[in-house]
Amino acid sequence: MEEELALTLTPKEELRSSQHLQGTSIPWGRLITCKTYFESIDLVETTFSFGRADDCDVIVTSKMVNNHVLLNISKRHFLIQREDDGLVYITDQSKNGTFINGVLVGKGKTKILKSDDHISLAGGQNTFYVFLCKGPEGIQDFLPEALKVKYAYIKQLGRGSCGEVCLVKHRDTCEVFAIKKIVKSQRNTSQMHKINHPLKIANEINILRQISHPCIVGMQELLETESEVYLVLEYMAGGELTSKIINQNLTEANVKFHFYQMILAVQYLHLKGVTHRDLKPENILLLDDKPETILKVSDFGLSKVTDQDDMRTVCGTRRFVAPEVLHNAFRDYGEYGKEVDVWSLGVILFLMLSKQFPFESDDVDTLRQQILTGAYDMKGQNWAEISSEAKHLVRSMLTLHPKLRIKLKDIFKHPWISRDLPMQYRVQRLLQESGCDNLTEYLEELEPPEKKFKFTLFNSSSSSSRSDSTLILETGLGDSSVKCQ
Template sequence: MYGETLAIEDYDDLEDELQAENEDNGEEAGKTWAHLIPLNSQLKKMVLVDPNEKYIFGKDGDECDCVFGTEAFSQSSLAVISKKHFLIHKQPCSADPDDFDVVLQDISSNGTLVNGKKVGKNKFHVLQSNDEISLATNAIKVYMYVSVKSSGGASSFHSEVTDKYLVSKLLGKGACGEVFLVFLEADFSKQYAMKVVDKKSFTSTVVAPSATSSGVFRHNSLNNDVMTEVNILKKLQHPCIIHVQEVFDYPERLYLVLERAMGGELFDRVVKKDGLDEATAKLYFYQMILAIEYLHKQNVTHRDLKPENILLATEDDLTLVKVTDFGLSKLVGEQSLMKTLCGTPNYLAPEIIKTSGMGHYNSKVDIWSLGVILFIMLAGYPPFSDDYDDMPLVEQIKKARFSFSDEDSWSHVSKQAKGLISKLIVANAAKRLNSTQALNHPWLKDEEMKKIAEKLMQEDMENRNSSPNQMSTTTGEMATSRINSEDTESHISNNDPLNETVELKKSDSFKENSETDSANDEHSDTSEQSASGKTEDCPVSKKPKLDAS
């Protein structure tokens, strides 16, 4: 059976296969100058090594170093693959004899593509890490190229990290660090996202790291507090939170090796679509609130929830949501992290801002952030912004002043969705819903949506259980128990309309869910004005821009 095009994390034991092949050939491995990760389940990983400086790929079994045959491709695919389709060679740099480029040359009749673009017959393309190579059409993917050179700042990474993981491209960066794509050196089919936190960017005193323990690498004197937090994070298992695979801790830098979500950040999805339709936003938000309820029950408060920290498992609209960056405050210092985050306060609760992150607060800060995220998903723009020039951003947040008055954005959104937002973005934390109360809101009493979410979570748990060192079946059962059970204490009617819309007048103005707001009936089916205090005559003139925090 010819191979399917699959995600590279679906393949196991590639390194073992390659090692066995080399042993059979009696070859001693030379110095590696390139890695090729298969994007077809029937192809093997290739390690390009000295003294060979050129490898040929195609159908010709006599001339090609990598032969494309019937075990990996259908007859229709083989019909468009040339006997000698492309070659990859090592090109030394004239300025530095120890440096080199890895170059692909297209020698086919029907074309070779790199990242979906044809190279051109007899033309060359200098490969970059994570370039995808396809034959004739982008649908016939064969390999992903991974450079042996360190990426970005990876050359300064500690050897214990780079000996175990091949560091590839930079995936993103934020206030708390950079995220790199990494591959496990022992098995290149396993890829992760590694978050690198520079402790010097935080103001708290850095405690010297400690000795090695299970899942965490540390140096010198043992710091039990950090070690305890790492062990707590590694034990957290829920389909809607990113799994912490491993932690390396040093005096100046922290490395967190994390499960990788292939669908990217929620922020990018919202920006691309200029907001999400209500059904999709509901599916995503339901999973978020399940994850946060789980974390809160484990006595973990996230503190930095924002669309950039909500990841999507796939590029499909119906996809699993995964929360990341939880527990970071315990590893770098809570007050230090909160002071850093106060520099970009768009998603922070008023009680954090009022004390510049130095005061006391509880898990309700996460609920505020979820309310802001829900607003953004439905509207495509933030509830609080510097673009509102009548009031400083910090004052908008302290007063919980926001508006549903942009008719283009909100006229099609249900009354219940806006009602839930109005019970989450409340300045008085005591009157803000908690995670369980939010799950019991009428807007989330959508059984069809819950079935989709349950199916996505169940598939994720089955995938984890089929891999070694992943979470157990009992953990999976715990994760879905919240979905399968009905809260008997809830008095919400499931017959409430879920798609009812309310027309907004152009004269609608900002509202304030201030500390004097009345929000006693947490489960009533109300409009967006139900949790309002006073309103101000300062209508929105234009939608503010959604920027990364």
């Protein structure tokens, strides 16, 4: 790459570059001139300025251009900077305008440059430079061309067998997003059990398109190709709730603040006729690492993109599965519904309060039996300081039979939640600050449309290992099998 970025510089840059050649710095980009009176420039310093002022890196004078051109160039016309995230930004500092590919940046505004961008001055028709980028943004192939023009690649966040997730920034607004790429499986029936089957992906995309809530990760846009799907999602810099539970000493007040947001999100989903069915800390994301922050529910059955191994994912999910999923004795006519989300929320609440799982075993059969019998307790030092109201709510949620389990709408009325008005106010204020004007529409106590799921358990091989068990989902749209993780 150094050979491709040959050192062709203005006089001022020649001295600066010679100093770097003696050291360890190498060019991170290049401005290729489109004018005979300018020279191409290798970008080595973190900033580069262009204009008529004496302190600019390229100083435009009447000896270089005619007066008509000079009048259109400001003392400080534009600034190019390479930031710590590896991206290259251009800021318009001019009165008459800096243009990228013919589009005005706007005085005081910043955009992210990509390779082959044309930098023009007044009017947008007069191209002075073509920018070439070196480094991850210049050579990455994660994004297809249709998204590269909008988003700048920063780094990979996670990778799995079905795809990967990467951090990006919008080139015009500099907003940060996460883009999830899902590689589609084959469409044939034998592949229906796979979580990246095109029909399953289409179903989950339809869900994402229908929902919009401040406590649910939103989809900015979607691009689908013949072999892949790209989801542009909100980026939650605080990571998974799992990390917060493990690494921070959560007070009961902290737990309640975050749990309240969870039930807001799940209540909204249920009102929309959506049952999540895979609620767990890994699928709950945080905006930042502050003690009180916005929480958002994510992952509606799309491909798992994680750096965790499959066995850990399977065990982690099984701990949150409701008893009616595991055994039809707890179902009506082989069906189960939205009550499974209440159970999973109860397991999450138990874990947040005590840093312990209510059901814990490395043996899958033992773990299954613990869940089916409700074999948990609230003894030990971790529960000593927890209020009786919190314990009562956990027991109400971890009730074995779904008909006797507390309803989600009644969790809002439970004293542990309903009597803590300051907590509810703090949540509402935080969500309003993030752009949510009114939460009342999300707090309606309506019975959502009933949605039932019928499952049959069978072993996919002659092996007695429960970890290979598969659940067959029977719906009105046809049969498909999904892994009971």
